Amino acid sequence: MINRRLACFLVFFTACSFSLRSQEHLSLAVLDDSLSSLQRKIQKTDNDSVRQSLNTLFRTKLKTAIELPGSFTYPFDSLKKLAKMTSPDKKFRIYNWNLPVTNGSNLYFCFLQVPEKSVKSTFRIIELRDRSDSIPDPEHSAMGAGNWYGALYYKIISEKSETGTIYTLLGWESTTLSEMQKIIEILTFDDKNLPHFGKKIFNKYKDGENKRVIFKYSPVATMVLRYEEQSLSKEKKWNASNRTFEESRSKASMIVCDRLVTLETSEVKGQVLVPAGDVYDGFIFENDRWNFVEGVDARNR
Secondary structure, three states, X not given: OHXXXXXXXXXXXXXXXXXXXXXXXXXXXXXXXXXXXXXXXXXXXXXXXXXXXXXXXXXXXXXXXXXXXXXXXXXXXXXXXXXXXXXXXXXXXEEEEEEEOOOOOEEEEEEEEEEOOOOOOOEEEXXXXXXXXXXXXXXXXXXXHHHEOOOEEXXXXXXXXXXXXXXXXXXXXXXXXXXXXXXXXXXXXXOOOOEEEOOOOEEOOOOOOOOOEEEEEOOOOOOOEEEEEEEEEEEEEEEOOOOEEEEEEEEEEEEEEEEXXXXXXXXXXXXXXXXXXXXXXXXXXXXXXXXXXXXXXXXXX
């Protein structure tokens, strides 16, 4: 009798668990579909006021969705215009998107979803507020969730340091018709799991005081900024018998970027930067810092 009751309880418990999971994914699926519909409406309208009103509704519904259990691993496949990235250590997930404006600029929006350690299947949702148009010296400023330098991220790099994990974000930004930007952003979390942006860890780059790196270039150009494994020259030795230098090489993961140079043209007023073409620099993470390296071979390009 006891075994039969136990068996019945297990069947009931399993059925309830399955039902809860099904309802959970059904709710996420319904919200996913609703969010996708809102994205399509945003793309179709050419009225800035309507677009921003729809975007406000999109933000509210997305926040509701990512507060649900199961959302941290839910793909949101129908949201093609929403960047969704999870850090390599599963510490947080980024939901990031841009809103085009008819004058050619973009507004940027982002949620950080951080799983709570104390309560299973619950999340801290942190909304980042784009204040890039009011930050006077963004390359040297420390920032938080309320004064974020807005961008559209496409890569998260995780590195261990003596003070904790350092997350490096690669991003893109366009706020004017005359300029594009690629960004290397530094993200860390404090003891309360609150995000902090910017950190002075760029060694040998400019004056060594940068807290983030911002590359500004002409919108007519395309700039490379990516994280990849590269073959680097380690040592050169003279071989007397062959009368040549023999080069030993090693492999390292690094951020590779185009070197930007001034475009000389009489048609454009002011300084216009474009990639030099087949000339690359990079950053290698060593001793808790991103060390700048000039003249990267970039053979894996």
